Amino acid sequence: MEVALVGITGYAGMVLYQLLQNHPNVTKIHIYDHNLNEPTELNTILPIFHDDHTEVLPYEDSDIVNDNQVAFFATPAGVTSKIASDYIEANFPVIDLSGDMRLNQSDYEHWYHKPAASQRDLDQAQYGLAEFELASGHSYIANPGCYATATLLGLAPLIQQHLIELNSIIVDAKSGTSGAGKALSPLTHFTQVNDNLQIYKPNTHQHIPEIVNELQSWDINVSAIQFMTTLIPITRGIMATIYAKAKPGVDGIMIDKAFSQTYNDKPFVHFLGEALPDIKQVVGTNNCDIGAIYNPATNTVTIDSVIDNLLKGAAGQAIQNFNQLFDYPESSGLNLQTFLP
Amino acid sequence: MEVALVGITGYAGMVLYQLLQNHPNVTKIHIYDHNLNEPTELNTILPIFHDDHTEVLPYEDSDIVNDNQVAFFATPAGVTSKIASDYIEANFPVIDLSGDMRLNQSDYEHWYHKPAASQRDLDQAQYGLAEFELASGHSYIANPGCYATATLLGLAPLIQQHLIELNSIIVDAKSGTSGAGKALSPLTHFTQVNDNLQIYKPNTHQHIPEIVNELQSWDINVSAIQFMTTLIPITRGIMATIYAKAKPGVDGIMIDKAFSQTYNDKPFVHFLGEALPDIKQVVGTNNCDIGAIYNPATNTVTIDSVIDNLLKGAAGQAIQNFNQLFDYPESSGLNLQTFLP
Amino acid sequence: MEVALVGITGYAGMVLYQLLQNHPNVTKIHIYDHNLNEPTELNTILPIFHDDHTEVLPYEDSDIVNDNQVAFFATPAGVTSKIASDYIEANFPVIDLSGDMRLNQSDYEHWYHKPAASQRDLDQAQYGLAEFELASGHSYIANPGCYATATLLGLAPLIQQHLIELNSIIVDAKSGTSGAGKALSPLTHFTQVNDNLQIYKPNTHQHIPEIVNELQSWDINVSAIQFMTTLIPITRGIMATIYAKAKPGVDGIMIDKAFSQTYNDKPFVHFLGEALPDIKQVVGTNNCDIGAIYNPATNTVTIDSVIDNLLKGAAGQAIQNFNQLFDYPESSGLNLQTFLP
């Protein structure tokens, strides 16, 4: 299969390109870029790929739909909102790693501060949390955000099985700097990040509405979650530490059982019981490792959910969605190993 | 004044020694060590002090009470529990940085897994959270733990003024590795800490009962708090991110006012309103910087309280207690500057 | 092919196990450990491999020679010196990642401070710098050290083509902490490594004689090199910065040509001209990237040679030697991608 990759200069695009190169069903990768005027060799644009002379093509002059069977977009916010309709109307399969097609119009404009796609197009996009949303029925997949993935997988059994008080959910999420992307900013200057922790976007992170939407699809009574993001001095990885009050009658055994049942047949989600995972054990893989501890003294369950933000939180999950869309085995191209030590 | 410093090889002891050297009322520092058999020059024990030939004396052979006017203990858990009574009976002033004299007998044995001091001695020790407990009345000061200090200062206005639901308190505390001390451990091996986050001692950290005790002294209805600790890849600093539900009728303005009033006249605690502090802005100082944001969507207040764990969380607060004990100005020896950049 | 892996708890052993799992010609991996008394599941020994129930076997009770076609040793110094003769006498192929069989007796005892193997056995071992020593003729391969690999690949064209003054070679080598292994030590305590640089083993690093030996095989006139090692606050990677005076008549163009010719047909060594590589561009791969700049003002050539110490500097090069030994394609099992970003 020939695939289109639109946008490779960002971190998610680079990692997605590496995954696609190893996917057994991908025969050719056409790379496109919105900022090019003429075809340019990849190693000119990104010297790190020094042996790779693949031509990157200008997006504007290309016929992606005719030259490929699927398109991956690894573009920044504000790009696919303008062009998604071309693919939706053509009924052409797309896996969109950006946040543009995950929310409804008013939420998008409120949280992203940009013009949204048309509501008609947004209705056609399917949110692609791979463990819970089968990609087969729709062709435009809105690949989830990194924080949203870690948080939703950590909350799913609790919400779906109605084990926690819905108004008690607190998510204290920590991320490495690769989640903030390649753009220079004082927030991600080495001297500022090193030896430091910084809370950013308090109560305003754009993944909040995406999380709430998906939770509501599991339990309509969810109304809001408390969600804070802290930048930590590492490159790769997210830890979402989630706290919630157990409902009356719920205890640690029931919580344990709910996670075990939910993720029993999910190859990329590992429930570890009370062994709370660290970040490094998933970096380099498409795994989400989850631990849970119930504290009877406070009637609180603590969930520790960790992912590699660029894999399970971006490019890896995109491959999962790709596999679902084309009925490939779920782990095709995703037999990755933890980056040890 | 001549002062005794017992224990200098740990991080808190080294930093306390540096502070004492700069204190205007300290004329001589006698250093003692439990592991020495004969007097030994400091720079032999700790080459980092390469110009300092001060003799460190064996604890056992010394007459601390007669040779000094006050003693600081920067010893590990399990040391002062055995010897505190010598000083209490002599009515000799002590500032004890260890956790040995902060809890009652049963709590100590439960959380520290060591034999406790006698309850009579424990009753004589005063918990020394410097902003709220005046050191004048007692002479054996149990200097607070680092996590406890950041958490208690972040919660004090909310508890004292009854602004939050007591059963809703969640503390997600993050610490650099200096808090784990100098002892080698897989947890603090560079290869394990770097590029990683690790939750440790979930629901079992020994600072939990210390925090609950002090909260109960402010509001007897406090029963338990949810408190988790995460090790982050930095050396110095703690961030305690605290979440709680506001009581009915409480809003952001009331919370802001409570913090402003409480800390208005406290030179080391800075309330910054909604500007949530990062860790670096306090490292090198005795400050506790605090920000607070109320989120109406979840009725939750988030407190961000940061300290330098070795200063405000250990040696710096010990100097504050020393100043109180001897009626020196509160900032004597503590005019420290943020370690920039 | 069924292969033996002796020693998996160290970093090189873990990474080698990951590589062997992906090698197309390896059908089964038998793992052995000297410290076991009975078969034990891998995930009990190393929880990071949480899905892997492979039985690790006690070394003593096993018949490695009959159950396998080759053995990899990822054991610490002092192990294979005692047992190499068993394999040499059986003419059984071994790839030994330890330093035990790289030197002659007197050098080994001088630099490793341990008893050496017999000189007869040492004579049978072949030094396995994969780009220059074909593994076909011998069956006991002494896989090179990490510093030695980066240094030798950086010096090879200059020495082999007699372009530099032999007594002018200075190697300033920097390594991440994974090179120092898993054993706890004050040198690798996070608090000591973070925000720091430490020179260690000045003029006494055990890779020095290994480097000199190999250089002498290229030019018998080499007598000694100046070689210093600095520990840097990263986990993976080595940079060897090498300085030498050019011989009369040698200039930058000749140096460039020597590197280009030497490595033209070597898939894992990339000569980048004056573009000096950083460490991250090779981490995760078996590559050695090399840049060279000639400075006419000082008549000095500076070589910047970078590798991933656990791959090209250990487990990756072991796979290269394995491929040579069994006539597999050179890159089998080594199509690795840079760990981006």
Next chain:
Amino acid sequence: MEVALVGITGYAGMVLYQLLQNHPNVTKIHIYDHNLNEPTELNTILPIFHDDHTEVLPYEDSDIVNDNQVAFFATPAGVTSKIASDYIEANFPVIDLSGDMRLNQSDYEHWYHKPAASQRDLDQAQYGLAEFELASGHSYIANPGCYATATLLGLAPLIQQHLIELNSIIVDAKSGTSGAGKALSPLTHFTQVNDNLQIYKPNTHQHIPEIVNELQSWDINVSAIQFMTTLIPITRGIMATIYAKAKPGVDGIMIDKAFSQTYNDKPFVHFLGEALPDIKQVVGTNNCDIGAIYNPATNTVTIDSVIDNLLKGAAGQAIQNFNQLFDYPESSGLNLQTFLP
């Protein structure tokens, strides 16, 4: 004494401000900025100084010469080259932390790629390497660069006493990111610096001519040095590792004696013999710690010279020069302690 500080937003300016606040002879600090149009409170410009309401004044409208007795310039390259003449003509004492007045015209324009000050003004400026150049005779002090300070103090005894072959000097210098300043750049983006080493400005660093000039003042036969700079993932500190061939007849004892004699009476330079210093032992202080090892096998002496780049390499040395200029005790305002641990 009232002092002017021109430029406070850079790292050196911030640190210099902190030092001046603690200097016993400074009664008032007037702060000036070239980018202001009207007086602005310091904590508005730099929120880190949250309690400090000092008015920062526009440079253009101010009468620095009349309102102060000395001026410190902590401005970027290209500023004082344009205005130094104002102060030189007024015979007003200046301590200039920028590189503008350290070189002659042609060197400045070659290495800085900017227009130089007039040669007449440059002739009036005195290079202020505090241990060797007494500031008393001149009033315009060109405070040395950070790399230059570490390198020159490491080489001084060897050059002044003619112990090494002049054409054999190699300097492999490593610096944390604070040396690269506050300006955002891909080189100092956290994701790029973390887990990485990067050589930058090979053979082109602007401190090279400054070092050579000063070496020539000690031995006119010095012609060039090989000098390379590597960016390391730390914030504060420089390590200059220096290699040179000993002259015939020179051995380790003579080298040791030369360093001991030279620095015997210099309070900020500590010669440690063969104990090679790490970076952390000087961070937070104005010290330069130096170790030296002679290797008879290669006839090479290795010098390890470490400083805090913002203190001894910038603001601290500026205070040393200030003390010399006004005959204050050498350590006034510089009784700093190592930032432990």
